[in-house]
Amino acid sequence: xxxxxxxxxxxxxxxxxxxxxxxxxxxxxxxxxxxxxxxxxxxxxxxxxxxxxxxxxxxxxxxxxxxxxxxxxxxxxxxxxxx
Numbered sequence: 001x002x003x004x005x006x007x008x009x010x011x012x013x014x015x016x017x018x019x020x021x022x023x024x025x026x027x028x029x030x031x032x033x034x035x036x037x038x039x040x041x042x043x044x045x046x047x048x049x050x051x052x053x054x055x056x057x058x059x060x061x062x063x064x065x066x067x068x069x070x071x072x073x074x075x076x077x078x079x080x081x082x083x
Contacts, residue, residue: 001040001041001063001065002037002039002040002041003019003023003028003035003036003037003038003039003040003041003047004016004019004020004037004038006041006047006060006063006075007019007022007028007047007049009064009066009067009072009075010067010072010073010075010076011069011072011073012047012049012056012058012076019037020037022049022051023035023036023039024036024037027049027051028047028048028049028050029047029048030045030046030047031045031046032046032048035047041060041063042060042063043061043062043063044059044060045059045060046058046059046060046079047059047060047076056078056080057078057080058076058077058079059076059077059079060075060076061074061075061076061077062074062075063075
């Protein structure tokens, strides 16, 4: 699955266009490297997001095309967060 779509489906970022812009601006890294929106995401990958003053790091547990709001948190596990 594309990184921008995963960020939207997992509800880490609210809209896919915002996820795409975050990738273009270098705010998202995949496995320690700057990531493009078209990067492929699979289980076991580590995604780091810089959202304003926050830095969030998550591990991908599962990839799914469509997930309900209640189940979105099951797609990833937070590794760390820095203010």
